[in-house]
Amino acid sequence: MRTTLSRPGVDGLDAAAGALRAWQDEGVPWQLHPGDIGWFRRFGAEATAAAVRTWSRDGRILAVGLLDGPRLLRLTTAPDARRDEELARVLAEDLGDPGRGVLPEGTAYAEVPADALLHDALTGNGWGTDESWTPLRRDLAEPVGDPGVRVEVAGPEHAEVRAAVQRAAFDNSSFTPDRWHAMAAGPLYTDARCLVARDARGEAVAVVTVWSAGPGRPGLLEPMGVAREHRGHGYGRAITVAAAGALRRMGASSAVVSTPSSNTAAVATYRSAGFEQQPETRDRRRDP
Numbered sequence: 001m002r003t004t005l006s007r008p009g010v011d012g013l014d015a016a017a018g019a020l021r022a023w024q025d026e027g028v029p030w031q032l033h034p035g036d037i038g039w040f041r042r043f044g045a046e047a048t049a050a051a052v053r054t055w056s057r058d059g060r061i062l063a064v065g066l067l068d069g070p071r072l073l074r075l076t077t078a079p080d081a082r083r084d085e086e087l088a089r090v091l092a093e094d095l096g097d098p099g100r101g102v103l104p105e106g107t108a109y110a111e112v113p114a115d116a117l118l119h120d121a122l123t124g125n126g127w128g129t130d131e132s133w134t135p136l137r138r139d140l141a142e143p144v145g146d147p148g149v150r151v152e153v154a155g156p157e158h159a160e161v162r163a164a165v166q167r168a169a170f171d172n173s174s175f176t177p178d179r180w181h182a183m184a185a186g187p188l189y190t191d192a193r194c195l196v197a198r199d200a201r202g203e204a205v206a207v208v209t210v211w212s213a214g215p216g217r218p219g220l221l222e223p224m225g226v227a228r229e230h231r232g233h234g235y236g237r238a239i240t241v242a243a244a245g246a247l248r249r250m251g252a253s254s255a256v257v258s259t260p261s262s263n264t265a266a267v268a269t270y271r272s273a274g275f276e277q278q279p280e281t282r283d284r285r286r287d288p
């Protein structure tokens with residue numbers, strides 16, 4: 001049977017996330033994580049469903065993509081299907097043809113796991129490369145030390161402050177308490193925690209959201225940031241250490257994150273918090 005593309009809809013999101021969860025494993029190169037869908041869920045269930053694509057064969061999901069912006073598809077496949085020729089060909093066709101409803105006409109971008117045969121198919125179809133990303137990983141076999149600052153798990157009563165620090169950390173952030181509640185209402189948030197770090201005066205200075213993919217699997221940090229006026233005091237390091245500790249308590253085998261290589265402050269912060277740099281990855285880019 002041929003691999004076919006579908007839009008899972010709201011009812012199919014659990015299956016797509018379940019596939020992503022099962023594919024998270026130590027030793028698998030950087031890839032889309034169920035937490036990425038969990039974080040996207042701040043825009044609501046309908047918007048999330050509209051942004052997800054799945055590819056299946058014989059009733060099994062082989063690839064999941066998230067349109068993390070109208071022109072960027074972040075895609076991963078079952079680890080045992082990375083070298084599958086038919087899947088690579090179908091994916092390349094679907095990503096290349098605006099009529100398939102995956103990527104629009106004009107310039108478009110794709111994140112693809114480093115070991116996927118799809119890279120060759122995209123190159124063959126004229127795709128180039130784009131921005132460099134640096135994945136980082138902290139092993140969680142050993143206990144994680146104390147972050148050294150006050151850190152609390154943000155519940156519904158902290159939605160306001162969680163959202164405010166997000167906006168103070170990220171340019172152009174549209175995060176609001178309503179979006180926090182939309183995210184927390186999603187099924188994936190069961191495996192997530194938002195953490196807020198406070199300075200000695202009790203002011204909220206840094207935030208992170210961590211996403212477990214289940215015990216024994218890598219857990220994701222997405223996003224992490226420090227309010228502009230509080231940078232350079234070790235809060236980025238502290239909230240990242242706290243994130244690793246939270247993931248360890250949730251049973252994760254490692255904590256993973258990826259940031260643009262150009263974001264030298266973020267790379268330095270993750271390294272400072274005990275994360276090790278992994279081989280750089282490159283987004284793929286198609287121009288008209």
Ligand SMILES: CC(C)(COP(=O)(O)OP(=O)(O)OC[C@H]1O[C@@H](n2cnc3c(N)ncnc32)[C@H](O)[C@@H]1OP(=O)(O)O)[C@@H](O)C(=O)NCCC(=O)NCCS
Binds near residue numbers: 223224225235238268
């Ligand atoms: C990245 C960010 C979290 C750093 O926060 P911070 O509180 O200033 O970082 P810290 O003070 O804890 O510094 C941690 C380490 O990074 C280094 N660092 C911080 N900013 C740096 C910069 N601009 N250039 C180089 N190194 C930097 C520090 O020297 C420190 O290293 P050390 O422990 O080896 O001395 C903050 O700049 C931020 O929120 N940026 C916007 C959001 C973002 O990019 N998030 C990460 C993307 S996933």
